[in-house]
Amino acid sequence: MLFQRKNRAHVTINSSTLLAAALNPLVIARGLTLTVPSDAGPVNILRGVDFSLNQGEAVGLVGPSGSGKTSLLMLLAGLERATSGSVSIAGTEITKLGEDALARFRRRQIGIVFQAFHLIPTMTALENVAVPMELAGDADAMDRAREALASVGLGHRLTHLPGQLSGGEQQRTALARAYAPRPRLLLADEPTGNLDQATGQMVIELMFEQQRSFGTTLLLITHDPAIAERCDRKCQMADGLLS
């Protein structure tokens, strides 16, 4: 058991649950395009992507650099606005939400792990993990953050600033931050890209372990075929389109 939460039942997802959930997509993206202006004329980054993620499913997104993987992730996270098309997550069409509504939606529904960790450098590890739960108004945010850090093996690093942590520790902190609010969707953008192989392996193990424990839907961008193979499904992206 990774998370010892008060008043919250621990959930274990088995394959039959996954099968049932497969009939009920959590994420549905339709006709997504993303075009950005440039000096040399408009650049079409995404050129009409139709995509869905079923509840509890782990999907590996692979493809060459510049194929549009991160852009798709940004659109699914509501961090970037699509030029056209729609994204619906858990029945909410996020492409119609405003900035603040999107922020509130992310607090509960979406966790994100970046290659560059993106911890707030002036906050301790504990404070970094607590932020999304504090933003959601959870009174026990600190306790849960402490548990989350302990669950990724960082119970002894609570008061350290990101600059005082190694790359692997920083990414584990970011993972704890992403999972602690129990999001329904976890988006991970090359989470091992900045880590050595052994550390990367440890982070990936933790990620899948927690995904399975909580039945979280996972979209994982990776260049590592072995990691992609561990997912329930693998999607290939090339030149702004899913194949």
Place this chain on the structure above:
Amino acid sequence: MKLAFRYAWRELRGGGIASLYQFRIVLACLALGVAAIALVGTLRASLTRGIAEQSAALLGGDLAIDGNAEPFPMALRQMLAQHGAQVSELVRMSSLIAAPNGERTLINLKAVDRLYPLKGAVRLSPAMSLSAALAGHGLVAEQIVLDRLRLTRGDIVKIGDASFHLSAALLSQPDATANLGLFGPTVLISSDDLAATHLVQPGALIDRSLRVSLPRGVPATTIAALIQQNFADQGYRVRTSNDDAPGVDRTIDQVSQFLTLVGLASLLVGGIGVAVGVEAWLAARARSIAILRCLGASAELIMAVYLLQCLALAGLGILAGLVVGGVVPWLAGDWLASLLPVPAHFGIYPEPLSLAAFYGVMTTLVFALAPLGRATALSGADLFRDATLPARAPPRSVLVLIIGLLVLVLVFVAVRTSGQSGLALGFAGGAAVTLLLFRLAGGALAGLAARLPRPRSIALRLGLAALHRPGADTRLMLTALGLGLTSLAAIVCTEANLRAIIASQIPAAAPSFYFIDIQPDQVDQFQTILARFSSVRDVTIVPNLRARIVAVDGIPAARFADNPQAGWAVRGDRGLTYAALPPNGTQLLQGSWWPADYDGKPLLSLDQGLAQGLGVGVGDVITVNVLGREIGLTIASTRRIEWRSLSMNYAMVASPGMLEGAPHSNIATLRSDASQDGAILRAVADALPNVTGIHVADILAAVAALVRKLATALAATGAIGLVSGGLVLAGAIAAGQQRRAREAVILKTLGATTGQIRLAFLVEFGAIGVVGGVLAAAIGSAASFAVVHRVMGEDWRATPEPLLATLAVSIAVTLAFGLLSTRGALSAPPAAFLRNE
């Protein structure tokens, strides 16, 4: 060194405009400080040269002899004629001018002869000669008279009993620098027309003076010495064109010294901006420095390469400051000349510009060396880690020594060039203590924020945390606010105290009117007129004689001319009255008042301050000259006089008897309701044209206007410091802006709304604004207390409004910066930060 120049040049060339942009705060801080110092120095040099060139014109002659109401003796005129001098006489007095519609205003009347002015020129609008303007009962008046009485050229106006036609507006005249306009604008008439006004009466408050033009080869100082020697008992004030200028010069020197210090203070605040800017600029070059170190560059070479770049870039800011401060006065010379009461010769003066450049270079060095020292602590290995400027590096003793020496040189030059070492040191010390206090307050605020219980609101918590987290800008932002805001607080607090002193002390006791030059045979008529007005009360009429102190216990009065307490009384004529009974409210400090029916030798009751200045007491004899006759007055008592009350009072009150027979006029004071003031003035002036009514409220309004002008000038000066502080604040915020933007993006990603992020930023900036405002108000109040109580000797009172205004300005400034910063942070595109680096 050659290598250092080569690398420095390469980096500058490579950096191009981007380097200048990164250096913008440094450039702006240096430009502002240097411009302020260069501007003050250039104005000072321009005025000094202008005055030196036109000193004779300023005086109206080579020599000026200021006398009293008595005509100058023939012997004096003969002596001047023997030396080939040309002499022009002018008579000055306060009077009223009446418009055709009966409206009147107080004027400074100047009756001049045909030779006036001997030096310099009178400028009129429309342009014409003065003699043509004054011919045929003509008159010229300053434009303000025309505006007040709605007069146009050709209108017939009355002064005393005489009528004049208005010929032209008076634009400028020689010898006008001392007239502050408190007792009315100047009106010129011909001395041929003076008699017809009937203003020259026995005992009237008039001043005569001579302007003398000497032939070549006759030194003015020789003639001045002759006059002092042969007419010592007349108490004349003799000025030459050489010694008139030093008085003005001294004022200019004092004002410019003060302003130079203000400029220096703004440069000091700007210096913090230099440190912040240089640090940010070096941080952007940390990778290049690490690469150079990796390739074998020594710490000394790194220091040389980046110091050279620093100086080259700072040179542009200093140059910009010199252009603004040195060239603008030259370009805007005509406009500036129209604002100044004395002539100025605008040009480019290398000396003040060199001094300003020196201050700029020294400030750059003092404040840039510390961050440069930290840059040299970067090593080649940093290239493989985060190549960032170390937040703290152990200070190298050589660098500390150099910075210390530079500071000493800077202070030494500032003190030497200020002319007033005490003021300069006090100012520098005050500025340093203020900055230190703000820095300490920044630490205290950060400490308090860290120890406060965790608030429930995340926005509040994030805002408070931003105050104490590692890398927080709390100290820097508070220090940036410090000096400018404190000087502003001190100025507004002092001004509020001055206003309060004027408002609370003067009007309560002040009469509504002074009426001067009432002849003895007019007193009954004057009282009859007043009786017609129901609101007239507290009428006091006292005899007024003009007397000149010629000796104090047998010692010539001229010996006391430079005495700070008594000099004013022995220079020229003073008012003298006599009374059987002590005036109301008299406080005798020594001796006793004479009996009401006293008829013995002349006695005197003297102002205590004057008695102290002259070193006399009861029983000593003051010899005065009244209308050419010397009278010995034995001091019977000394009194405390509250001059500020504006009640009628005399430094010298004599016993009746001998003086009663002397020709004299009377002065009256009275109180009335403001609604009847205009009618009273008209009634008295219509019936007694030679009597001049001075409306005290108008004088107080003129004083208040002067105080306002002074306060505005001081506030503008204080604003320079505030602008410098604002620049530094902007620099500090800009330096942390990327961090703020990154944090805002991450917080948004984690679910923070824009409102929460904005609130967190506002809590951080608001806390700094509140603490900055409170501290500035406190230190500003202390400075104001020192000025009002210690320097001016007045009671100081806490004035909440200006202090609240300071607090409001502080909060407004920081919140404005905070909102701008927040807008910038919130508008940062998330993808730019979050994409894999």
